[in-house]
Amino acid sequence: MNAQLNVDLHSHSLASDGLLQAHQVAARAKAGGVDVWALTDHDETKALGEARAAAEALGMRFINGVEISVSWTPRTLAANVVAPAPVAADSVRKPRSASDTTIHIVGLQIDPANPVLSKGLKAIRSGRDERAARMALDLEIAGIPGALEGAKKFAVNPELLSRSHFARFLVEAGKATSTHQAFFNYLTEGKPGFVQHQWATLAEAVSWIRAAGGVAVVAHPGRYKQLSQPQLNEFFAEFKDLGGRGIEVMTGSHSASQYDHFAEVARCYGFLASRGSDYHGPGESHVEPGALPPLPADLTPVWHDWF
Ligand code: AMP
Ligand code: MN
Ligand code: MN
Ligand code: MN
Numbered sequence: 001m002n003a004q005l006n007v008d009l010h011s012h013s014l015a016s017d018g019l020l021q022a023h024q025v026a027a028r029a030k031a032g033g034v035d036v037w038a039l040t041d042h043d044e045t046k047a048l049g050e051a052r053a054a055a056e057a058l059g060m061r062f063i064n065g066v067e068i069s070v071s072w073t074p075r076t077l078a079a080n081v082v083a084p085a086p087v088a089a090d091s092v093r094k095p096r097s098a099s100d101t102t103i104h105i106v107g108l109q110i111d112p113a114n115p116v117l118s119k120g121l122k123a124i125r126s127g128r129d130e131r132a133a134r135m136a137l138d139l140e141i142a143g144i145p146g147a148l149e150g151a152k153k154f155a156v157n158p159e160l161l162s163r164s165h166f167a168r169f170l171v172e173a174g175k176a177t178s179t180h181q182a183f184f185n186y187l188t189e190g191k192p193g194f195v196q197h198q199w200a201t202l203a204e205a206v207s208w209i210r211a212a213g214g215v216a217v218v219a220h221p222g223r224y225k226q227l228s229q230p231q232l233n234e235f236f237a238e239f240k241d242l243g244g245r246g247i248e249v250m251t252g253s254h255s256a257s258q259y260d261h262f263a264e265v266a267r268c269y270g271f272l273a274s275r276g277s278d279y280h281g282p283g284e285s286h287v288e289p290g291a292l293p294p295l296p297a298d299l300t301p302v303w304h305d306w307f
Contacts, residue, residue, distance in 0.1 A: 006290045007303055009038040009063060009108055010219065010251065010276025013051065014156040016041035016067075017164035019281025025289070026054035028279065032290030036303065038108055038276070040065035043124045044160055045112035061307065064110050066117075067219055068208070069124060069199035070103045074231040100196065101226050103218070103235070105205045106248070106274070108302060110214035117212035124200050125159045132161040134195040135187075139166075142192035144175060163187045164280070179284055189226070202235075206242040215302060217246035217274045221265070222258040236269050246272035246302040250295055252286035253278065263296045273299035 012018030013025050020028070022039055029037040037060050039051040048064050055062035110117060136148035150169035155161045167182035170193075176182035186193040200208075209216040218239060224232060236247075248254075249262045250273075266273045273296075279289045295301055 005035045006033050007036040007275055007301070008032070008034045008277050008279075008289045008292070009036075009065060009217075009274050009302070010040050010067070010106060010248065011038070011279040011289060012041055012067075012281075013039055013047045015044050015047035016157065016160050017162035017280060019284060022047040022051040023054035025279065025281075026051055026058055026060070029055070029289040030058040030060060032288045034060060034290040036061040036063060036307075037289070038063035038065035040067040040106050040108075040276070042067050042104075042160065042162065043069055043121050043128075044157065045110070045118070045121065046157070048112050063108055063303075063306070064112055064214075066107045066110060066112075066121065066209075068105045068107060068121070068205040070105055070202050070205045071100055071197070071199045072103045072202050072235060073100050074227065074234050076230055076234055101224060102197075102199060103202070103224060104220065105202070105209070105239075105244070106217040106219045106276070107205075107209035107212065107214040108217060108246075108274075109306065110209060110212040112212070114208075114212035117208045117214075120200065120204060120208040127197065127199070128159070128161050131195055131197045132166075135163075135166060135193050138195060139186065139193045142186075144170070144173065144186075144193075146173075147193070164284075166193060202238060203242055206239065206244050210243050215246060215272070216242075216244040217248060217272070217302060218244065219248055220251045220253050220278060221247050221262055222251075222254045236265065236271075240269055240271070244271075246274050248276055249273040249299065250275040250292040251278055252276075252292070259293065259296075263299060266299055272302040272304070274302040 013022040052062040139147040151165040154165040154168045167179035170176045170182035206216045279285045
């Protein structure tokens with residue numbers, strides 16, 4: 001293993017909610033100095049072939065990846081759990097648990113042809129259509145018609161309609177000045193276009209990744225603000241018990257103090273450490289591919305035994 005390699009193991013293409021085709025993301029990664037690159041589309045592996053061909057043509061190593069959406073409920077309900085948003089009488093929202101959190105698990109070095117993984121991912125993708133219809137209905141009730149058709153115009157992969165596509169529609173419709181503002185005002189917990197959704201269980205996501213020969217890594221652990229510290233600890237312990245191996249320490253949405261904090265979490269739990277920009281495309285990402293600081297030298301990188 002060469003400690004000097006620039007490794008970026010988290011990014012998205014138009015096969016999920018990125019803005020660029022896989023070969024264009026490869027070119028951005030190369031331009032950012034990346035030596036080893038993974039594409040990790042949400043719940044989808046269809047662009048991995050294109051990504052690998054483009055990466056190898058550019059002289060980068062390519063790692064097959066995926067980012068799986070998980071719904072996780074802690075056993076321990078801490079005092080600071082946010083209460084569920086009030087449900088409007090005419091809303092189609094299902095009752096939900098106050099403790100249900102969406103968590104993303106990245107699978108790296110997966111075999112995308114593995115039937116356990118591909119069947120599991122297909123099942124999660126299929127739930128997105130119904131969620132999108134409920135989101136559009138909620139937005140219509142809030143005075144914004146046409147959101148389903150509007151969002152679909154931005155989704156190149158019809159099986160992967162994402163909140164990001166709704167955010168782009170809301171910007172286009174003049175309801176928000178940025179996708180970030182669209183999330184803040186419409187698409188996050190308690191806001192008019194947010195609907196609770198049941199993704200894979202943590203056990204399913206980790207088992208699919210392992211069945212496909214991959215390594216399971218917690219994506220951007222600093223983003224699960226709904227979880228208290230004890231709940232996040234419970235999550236890490238459960239993830240490890242299930243065979244999860246790594247966490248992202250360096251990721252586009254972490255602050256410098258979160259780099260330090262999650263480096264310490266990796267040491268405490270014996271997790272492998274990962275580094276990934278979570279690049280979605282120009283104007284929608286915190287950092288460019290390859291631009292994050294390196295991992296702290298004492299951590300074991302998730303790629304330590306790959307090459
Ligand atoms: P979905 O899987 O359809 O629920 O969409 C989740 C995606 O929305 C994430 O992967 C991000 O790309 C994007 N996202 C979530 N929260 C925000 C936010 N506050 N601002 C911008 N994008 C966000
Ligand atoms: Mn995304
Ligand atoms: Mn994510
Ligand atoms: Mn991501």
